[in-house]
Amino acid sequence: MDHTGVDRMVSLRRQFHRRPELAFDEIETARTIMLELDRLGIPYDYGGAGGGVVGRLVGSGPGRRIALRAEMDALPCEEETGRPFTSAIPGRMHACGHDVHMAMVLGSAARLAADPPPGEVVFVFQPAEERGNGARIMVEAGALDGVDAIFAGHVTTEYPVGRIMVSEGTITAHSDRFCIEVRGESGHGARPHEAVDAVLVTGLLITSIQSLVSRYVNPVWPSVVTIGQVRAGTAANIIAGYAALDGIIRTTRPDVRREIIEGLERTASALGELHRARIDVRIDESCPSVVNTPAETALAVDAVGEVLGEDAVVVADHPSMGAEDFSWFLTDTPGCYVRFGARSETGEYIPLHSPKFDVDERVLAVAARYYETVVRRAAGLSCVTLSADVADLP
Known part of the structure:
Protein backbone atom coordinates (compact mmCIF):
# COMPACT_ATOMS: atom_id res chain seq x y z
CA MET A 1 0.00 0.00 0.00
CA THR A 172 -18.43 -13.46 21.94
CA ALA A 173 -21.09 -13.83 24.59
CA HIS A 174 -24.83 -13.47 24.25
CA SER A 175 -25.79 -10.28 26.10
CA ASP A 176 -29.00 -9.58 28.00
CA ARG A 177 -29.84 -6.67 30.29
CA PHE A 178 -32.27 -7.01 33.15
CA CYS A 179 -34.15 -4.66 35.43
CA ILE A 180 -35.80 -5.85 38.65
CA GLU A 181 -38.26 -3.60 40.47
CA VAL A 182 -39.19 -4.34 44.09
CA ARG A 183 -42.36 -2.80 45.49
CA GLY A 184 -43.01 -3.03 49.22
CA GLU A 185 -44.60 -0.64 51.72
CA SER A 186 -42.90 2.49 53.05
CA GLY A 187 -42.83 3.09 56.77
CA HIS A 188 -41.00 4.67 59.70
CA GLY A 189 -37.50 3.36 60.22
CA ALA A 190 -38.32 2.67 63.89
CA ARG A 191 -41.41 0.57 63.05
CA PRO A 192 -40.29 -2.03 60.47
CA HIS A 193 -43.13 -4.40 61.37
CA GLU A 194 -45.57 -1.95 59.77
CA ALA A 195 -43.70 -1.86 56.45
CA VAL A 196 -42.38 -4.15 53.70
CA ASP A 197 -38.72 -3.26 53.33
CA ALA A 198 -37.79 -3.08 49.65
CA VAL A 199 -34.09 -2.61 50.52
CA LEU A 200 -34.01 -5.83 52.54
CA VAL A 201 -35.65 -7.76 49.70
CA THR A 202 -33.24 -6.23 47.19
CA GLY A 203 -30.24 -7.27 49.30
CA LEU A 204 -31.53 -10.84 49.43
CA LEU A 205 -32.08 -10.74 45.68
CA ILE A 206 -28.51 -9.63 45.05
CA THR A 207 -26.96 -12.47 47.03
CA SER A 208 -29.39 -15.06 45.67
CA ILE A 209 -28.82 -14.03 42.06
CA GLN A 210 -25.08 -14.64 42.40
CA SER A 211 -25.75 -18.29 43.22
CA LEU A 212 -27.31 -18.81 39.78
CA VAL A 213 -23.87 -18.99 38.17
CA SER A 214 -21.92 -20.53 41.05
CA ARG A 215 -24.39 -23.32 41.84
CA TYR A 216 -26.74 -23.86 38.87
CA VAL A 217 -24.44 -23.62 35.84
CA ASN A 218 -21.80 -26.16 34.85
CA PRO A 219 -18.50 -24.38 35.67
CA VAL A 220 -16.97 -25.33 32.30
CA TRP A 221 -19.56 -23.16 30.52
CA PRO A 222 -18.67 -19.44 30.71
CA SER A 223 -21.41 -17.26 32.17
CA VAL A 224 -21.61 -14.02 34.12
CA VAL A 225 -24.36 -12.18 36.01
CA THR A 226 -23.40 -8.68 37.12
CA ILE A 227 -25.53 -6.15 38.98
CA GLY A 228 -24.25 -2.70 38.17
CA GLN A 229 -26.89 -0.37 39.58
CA VAL A 230 -29.09 -0.32 42.70
CA ARG A 231 -31.55 2.47 43.45
CA ALA A 232 -33.59 2.81 46.65
CA GLY A 233 -34.68 5.08 49.47
CA THR A 234 -35.19 8.77 50.14
CA ALA A 235 -34.04 9.22 53.76
CA ALA A 236 -32.17 7.34 56.48
CA ASN A 237 -35.20 7.07 58.75
CA ILE A 238 -37.69 5.93 56.10
CA ILE A 239 -38.07 2.28 55.15
CA ALA A 240 -38.02 2.26 51.36
CA GLY A 241 -41.14 1.04 49.66
CA TYR A 242 -39.46 0.83 46.27
CA ALA A 243 -36.10 -0.36 44.99
CA ALA A 244 -34.69 -1.30 41.61
CA LEU A 245 -31.57 -2.96 40.33
CA ASP A 246 -30.09 -3.26 36.85
CA GLY A 247 -27.62 -5.78 35.56
CA ILE A 248 -26.33 -7.85 32.68
CA ILE A 249 -26.26 -11.53 31.81
CA ARG A 250 -23.51 -12.92 29.57
CA THR A 251 -23.63 -16.51 28.32
CA THR A 252 -22.23 -18.56 25.44
CA ARG A 253 -24.81 -21.36 25.29
CA PRO A 254 -28.58 -21.04 24.70
CA ASP A 255 -29.40 -23.61 27.40
CA VAL A 256 -27.30 -21.76 30.00
CA ARG A 257 -28.94 -18.47 29.05
CA ARG A 258 -32.37 -20.04 29.48
CA GLU A 259 -31.45 -21.56 32.87
CA ILE A 260 -30.14 -18.23 34.22
CA ILE A 261 -33.15 -16.23 33.04
CA GLU A 262 -35.59 -18.79 34.43
CA GLY A 263 -33.60 -18.89 37.68
CA LEU A 264 -33.72 -15.11 37.93
CA GLU A 265 -37.49 -15.09 37.53
CA ARG A 266 -37.91 -18.03 39.93
CA THR A 267 -35.77 -16.36 42.60
CA ALA A 268 -37.67 -13.08 42.31
CA SER A 269 -41.03 -14.81 42.57
CA ALA A 270 -40.02 -16.83 45.64
CA LEU A 271 -38.50 -13.88 47.52
CA GLY A 272 -41.46 -11.68 46.71
CA GLU A 273 -43.87 -14.22 48.14
CA LEU A 274 -41.71 -14.83 51.21
CA HIS A 275 -41.43 -11.13 52.09
CA ARG A 276 -44.83 -9.88 50.89
CA ALA A 277 -43.29 -7.75 48.14
CA ARG A 278 -44.21 -7.43 44.49
CA ILE A 279 -41.22 -8.06 42.27
CA ASP A 280 -41.22 -7.46 38.51
CA VAL A 281 -38.43 -8.75 36.26
CA ARG A 282 -37.78 -7.37 32.76
CA ILE A 283 -35.25 -8.99 30.42
CA ASP A 284 -34.03 -7.05 27.38
CA GLU A 285 -31.93 -8.89 24.82
CA SER A 286 -29.01 -6.70 23.74
CA CYS A 287 -27.40 -8.95 21.16
CA PRO A 288 -26.73 -12.63 20.49
CA SER A 289 -23.29 -14.22 20.35
Missing part, protein backbone atom coordinates in the same frame (compact mmCIF):
# COMPACT_ATOMS: atom_id res chain seq x y z
CA ASP A 2 1.48 3.34 -1.04
CA HIS A 3 2.20 6.08 1.46
CA THR A 4 -0.58 8.25 0.03
CA GLY A 5 -3.22 5.65 0.94
CA VAL A 6 -1.81 5.14 4.42
CA ASP A 7 -1.51 8.87 5.05
CA ARG A 8 -5.12 9.32 3.98
CA MET A 9 -6.29 6.67 6.46
CA VAL A 10 -4.27 8.23 9.27
CA SER A 11 -5.74 11.64 8.44
CA LEU A 12 -9.29 10.25 8.43
CA ARG A 13 -8.74 8.37 11.68
CA ARG A 14 -7.50 11.52 13.41
CA GLN A 15 -10.34 13.59 11.98
CA PHE A 16 -12.87 11.10 13.37
CA HIS A 17 -10.98 11.01 16.67
CA ARG A 18 -11.10 14.78 17.14
CA ARG A 19 -14.85 14.93 16.58
CA PRO A 20 -16.40 11.94 18.41
CA GLU A 21 -20.18 11.58 18.39
CA LEU A 22 -22.35 9.39 20.59
CA ALA A 23 -24.85 6.73 19.50
CA PHE A 24 -27.54 7.92 17.09
CA ASP A 25 -25.91 11.34 16.91
CA GLU A 26 -23.21 10.52 14.34
CA ILE A 27 -24.16 13.34 11.97
CA GLU A 28 -20.76 14.95 11.35
CA THR A 29 -19.17 11.50 11.28
CA ALA A 30 -21.58 10.34 8.57
CA ARG A 31 -20.91 13.53 6.61
CA THR A 32 -17.16 12.83 6.64
CA ILE A 33 -17.75 9.27 5.45
CA MET A 34 -20.02 10.43 2.63
CA LEU A 35 -17.49 13.04 1.49
CA GLU A 36 -14.82 10.34 1.29
CA LEU A 37 -17.13 8.00 -0.64
CA ASP A 38 -17.87 10.89 -3.01
CA ARG A 39 -14.13 11.39 -3.50
CA LEU A 40 -13.76 7.69 -4.33
CA GLY A 41 -16.72 7.70 -6.69
CA ILE A 42 -18.67 5.18 -4.61
CA PRO A 43 -22.45 5.78 -4.45
CA TYR A 44 -24.16 5.42 -1.09
CA ASP A 45 -27.42 5.51 0.83
CA TYR A 46 -27.79 7.53 4.03
CA GLY A 47 -30.37 6.82 6.71
CA GLY A 48 -30.55 10.44 7.89
CA ALA A 49 -29.66 11.89 11.29
CA GLY A 50 -28.64 9.06 13.57
CA GLY A 51 -28.70 6.59 10.69
CA GLY A 52 -26.04 4.59 8.94
CA VAL A 53 -24.23 5.00 5.64
CA VAL A 54 -24.13 2.17 3.09
CA GLY A 55 -21.72 2.50 0.17
CA ARG A 56 -22.04 0.24 -2.88
CA LEU A 57 -19.17 -0.48 -5.25
CA VAL A 58 -20.43 -2.35 -8.33
CA GLY A 59 -17.84 -4.33 -10.26
CA SER A 60 -17.43 -4.86 -13.99
CA GLY A 61 -19.20 -8.20 -14.09
CA PRO A 62 -21.56 -10.51 -12.20
CA GLY A 63 -20.40 -11.97 -8.92
CA ARG A 64 -21.02 -12.22 -5.21
CA ARG A 65 -22.14 -9.35 -2.98
CA ILE A 66 -19.67 -8.99 -0.08
CA ALA A 67 -20.07 -6.54 2.81
CA LEU A 68 -17.56 -4.87 5.13
CA ARG A 69 -18.75 -3.19 8.33
CA ALA A 70 -17.43 -0.42 10.58
CA GLU A 71 -19.03 1.28 13.59
CA MET A 72 -19.33 5.06 13.93
CA ASP A 73 -20.17 5.93 17.55
CA ALA A 74 -17.93 7.07 20.39
CA LEU A 75 -18.22 6.82 24.18
CA PRO A 76 -19.12 9.29 26.97
CA CYS A 77 -15.54 9.42 28.25
CA GLU A 78 -13.04 12.21 28.99
CA GLU A 79 -9.90 11.51 26.97
CA GLU A 80 -6.54 11.30 28.78
CA THR A 81 -4.18 10.23 25.98
CA GLY A 82 -2.51 13.62 25.54
CA ARG A 83 -2.25 13.01 21.80
CA PRO A 84 -2.08 16.04 19.45
CA PHE A 85 -5.38 14.92 17.89
CA THR A 86 -7.16 14.38 21.21
CA SER A 87 -10.94 14.75 21.33
CA ALA A 88 -12.11 18.33 20.87
CA ILE A 89 -15.46 17.57 22.49
CA PRO A 90 -15.45 17.41 26.32
CA GLY A 91 -16.76 14.18 27.77
CA ARG A 92 -16.64 12.25 24.51
CA MET A 93 -13.94 9.98 23.14
CA HIS A 94 -13.34 7.25 20.60
CA ALA A 95 -12.17 4.90 23.36
CA CYS A 96 -13.23 1.73 21.54
CA GLY A 97 -11.38 2.23 18.27
CA HIS A 98 -14.36 2.97 16.04
CA ASP A 99 -12.43 5.89 14.54
CA VAL A 100 -9.80 3.37 13.45
CA HIS A 101 -12.42 0.95 12.10
CA MET A 102 -14.00 3.60 9.86
CA ALA A 103 -10.61 4.62 8.46
CA MET A 104 -9.71 0.95 7.80
CA VAL A 105 -12.85 0.28 5.80
CA LEU A 106 -12.51 3.55 3.88
CA GLY A 107 -8.91 2.62 3.11
CA SER A 108 -10.00 -0.75 1.74
CA ALA A 109 -12.74 1.02 -0.24
CA ALA A 110 -10.07 3.15 -1.94
CA ARG A 111 -8.07 0.04 -2.86
CA LEU A 112 -11.10 -1.82 -4.16
CA ALA A 113 -12.44 1.19 -6.09
CA ALA A 114 -9.13 1.41 -7.97
CA ASP A 115 -9.67 -2.12 -9.30
CA PRO A 116 -13.21 -3.32 -8.53
CA PRO A 117 -13.74 -7.07 -8.21
CA PRO A 118 -16.70 -8.68 -9.99
CA GLY A 119 -20.00 -8.49 -8.16
CA GLU A 120 -20.60 -5.83 -5.54
CA VAL A 121 -18.87 -4.64 -2.38
CA VAL A 122 -21.13 -3.12 0.28
CA PHE A 123 -19.52 -0.80 2.85
CA VAL A 124 -21.69 -0.65 5.97
CA PHE A 125 -21.04 2.21 8.40
CA GLN A 126 -23.19 1.51 11.42
CA PRO A 127 -24.42 3.83 14.17
CA ALA A 128 -24.89 2.96 17.83
CA GLU A 129 -22.80 -0.16 18.35
CA GLU A 130 -22.23 0.86 21.95
CA ARG A 131 -25.99 0.87 22.49
CA GLY A 132 -26.17 -2.68 21.16
CA ASN A 133 -28.95 -2.05 18.67
CA GLY A 134 -27.52 -0.09 15.74
CA ALA A 135 -26.78 -3.23 13.73
CA ARG A 136 -30.24 -4.63 14.34
CA ILE A 137 -31.84 -1.43 13.06
CA MET A 138 -29.72 -1.53 9.89
CA VAL A 139 -30.60 -5.18 9.25
CA GLU A 140 -34.29 -4.41 9.69
CA ALA A 141 -33.90 -1.50 7.24
CA GLY A 142 -32.52 -3.89 4.61
CA ALA A 143 -28.83 -2.93 4.65
CA LEU A 144 -27.81 -6.55 4.08
CA ASP A 145 -30.48 -7.53 1.57
CA GLY A 146 -28.86 -9.76 -1.04
CA VAL A 147 -25.47 -9.83 0.71
CA ASP A 148 -23.70 -13.20 0.41
CA ALA A 149 -21.17 -12.69 3.22
CA ILE A 150 -20.07 -9.97 5.63
CA PHE A 151 -16.73 -9.32 7.33
CA ALA A 152 -15.73 -7.02 10.19
CA GLY A 153 -13.04 -6.60 12.81
CA HIS A 154 -12.04 -4.80 15.98
CA VAL A 155 -8.73 -3.43 17.18
CA THR A 156 -7.26 -4.90 20.35
CA THR A 157 -4.13 -4.06 22.31
CA GLU A 158 -3.86 -7.67 23.46
CA TYR A 159 -1.71 -8.32 20.38
CA PRO A 160 0.91 -6.27 18.52
CA VAL A 161 0.39 -4.99 14.99
CA GLY A 162 0.86 -7.83 12.55
CA ARG A 163 -1.23 -10.38 14.47
CA ILE A 164 -4.90 -11.01 13.70
CA MET A 165 -7.17 -13.22 15.79
CA VAL A 166 -9.40 -15.45 13.67
CA SER A 167 -11.51 -18.22 15.23
CA GLU A 168 -14.42 -20.29 13.96
CA GLY A 169 -17.64 -20.61 15.94
CA THR A 170 -18.76 -18.64 18.99
CA ILE A 171 -16.33 -15.82 19.77
CA VAL A 290 -21.09 -13.60 17.34
CA VAL A 291 -20.73 -16.98 15.62
CA ASN A 292 -18.17 -17.05 12.80
CA THR A 293 -19.28 -19.39 10.03
CA PRO A 294 -16.86 -22.07 8.75
CA ALA A 295 -16.43 -21.07 5.10
CA GLU A 296 -16.02 -17.36 5.86
CA THR A 297 -13.59 -18.09 8.71
CA ALA A 298 -11.49 -20.17 6.31
CA LEU A 299 -11.50 -17.24 3.86
CA ALA A 300 -10.38 -14.90 6.64
CA VAL A 301 -7.55 -17.24 7.69
CA ASP A 302 -6.37 -17.48 4.08
CA ALA A 303 -6.53 -13.69 3.72
CA VAL A 304 -4.43 -13.13 6.85
CA GLY A 305 -1.91 -15.69 5.59
CA GLU A 306 -1.73 -13.97 2.22
CA VAL A 307 -1.24 -10.52 3.72
CA LEU A 308 1.01 -11.27 6.70
CA GLY A 309 1.97 -14.95 6.60
CA GLU A 310 0.48 -17.96 8.37
CA ASP A 311 2.25 -17.15 11.65
CA ALA A 312 0.19 -13.96 11.94
CA VAL A 313 -3.01 -15.90 12.67
CA VAL A 314 -3.97 -16.06 16.35
CA VAL A 315 -6.62 -18.61 17.35
CA ALA A 316 -8.56 -17.84 20.55
CA ASP A 317 -8.93 -20.74 22.98
CA HIS A 318 -12.17 -19.39 24.48
CA PRO A 319 -14.88 -16.87 23.59
CA SER A 320 -14.78 -13.33 24.88
CA MET A 321 -17.44 -12.52 27.48
CA GLY A 322 -17.81 -9.14 25.83
CA ALA A 323 -20.73 -8.48 23.50
CA GLU A 324 -20.76 -7.21 19.92
CA ASP A 325 -23.84 -6.32 17.91
CA PHE A 326 -22.19 -7.49 14.68
CA SER A 327 -24.06 -10.66 15.65
CA TRP A 328 -27.26 -9.14 14.25
CA PHE A 329 -25.63 -8.98 10.81
CA LEU A 330 -24.90 -12.71 11.11
CA THR A 331 -28.51 -13.64 11.87
CA ASP A 332 -29.23 -14.52 8.23
CA THR A 333 -25.88 -13.81 6.55
CA PRO A 334 -22.66 -15.82 6.95
CA GLY A 335 -19.56 -13.95 7.96
CA CYS A 336 -16.44 -13.63 10.08
CA TYR A 337 -15.35 -11.17 12.76
CA VAL A 338 -11.64 -10.81 13.54
CA ARG A 339 -9.49 -8.86 15.99
CA PHE A 340 -6.61 -6.75 14.72
CA GLY A 341 -3.52 -6.51 16.91
CA ALA A 342 -2.98 -2.80 17.56
CA ARG A 343 -0.93 -2.52 20.74
CA SER A 344 0.22 1.07 21.10
CA GLU A 345 3.76 2.04 20.20
CA THR A 346 4.69 2.14 23.90
CA GLY A 347 4.00 -1.61 24.08
CA GLU A 348 1.63 -1.06 26.99
CA TYR A 349 -1.65 -2.97 27.18
CA ILE A 350 -4.45 -0.42 27.49
CA PRO A 351 -7.97 -1.88 27.59
CA LEU A 352 -10.86 -0.76 25.45
CA HIS A 353 -13.07 1.96 26.97
CA SER A 354 -10.11 3.36 28.92
CA PRO A 355 -9.67 7.16 28.75
CA LYS A 356 -6.05 6.39 27.77
CA PHE A 357 -6.91 3.95 24.97
CA ASP A 358 -4.80 4.37 21.85
CA VAL A 359 -3.49 2.24 18.99
CA ASP A 360 -0.42 1.85 16.82
CA GLU A 361 -1.66 3.45 13.59
CA ARG A 362 0.29 0.94 11.48
CA VAL A 363 -2.73 -1.30 12.06
CA LEU A 364 -4.59 0.79 9.46
CA ALA A 365 -2.44 -0.50 6.60
CA VAL A 366 -2.65 -4.09 7.87
CA ALA A 367 -6.44 -4.02 8.19
CA ALA A 368 -7.06 -2.30 4.86
CA ARG A 369 -4.92 -4.93 3.15
CA TYR A 370 -6.76 -7.70 4.97
CA TYR A 371 -10.20 -6.33 4.02
CA GLU A 372 -9.20 -5.91 0.37
CA THR A 373 -7.80 -9.43 0.28
CA VAL A 374 -10.76 -11.12 1.97
CA VAL A 375 -13.17 -9.38 -0.44
CA ARG A 376 -11.15 -10.44 -3.47
CA ARG A 377 -10.87 -14.00 -2.15
CA ALA A 378 -14.61 -14.09 -1.49
CA ALA A 379 -15.06 -12.97 -5.10
CA GLY A 380 -12.82 -15.83 -6.23
CA LEU A 381 -9.74 -13.71 -6.86
CA SER A 382 -6.34 -13.50 -5.20
CA CYS A 383 -4.01 -10.66 -4.27
CA VAL A 384 -0.25 -10.37 -4.51
CA THR A 385 1.35 -11.62 -1.29
CA LEU A 386 2.47 -8.68 0.83
CA SER A 387 5.38 -8.36 3.22
CA ALA A 388 4.87 -10.05 6.58
CA ASP A 389 7.42 -7.72 8.16
CA VAL A 390 5.38 -5.11 10.02
CA ALA A 391 8.47 -2.95 10.33
CA ASP A 392 8.24 -2.42 6.56
CA LEU A 393 4.76 -0.92 6.79
CA PRO A 394 4.50 2.83 6.20
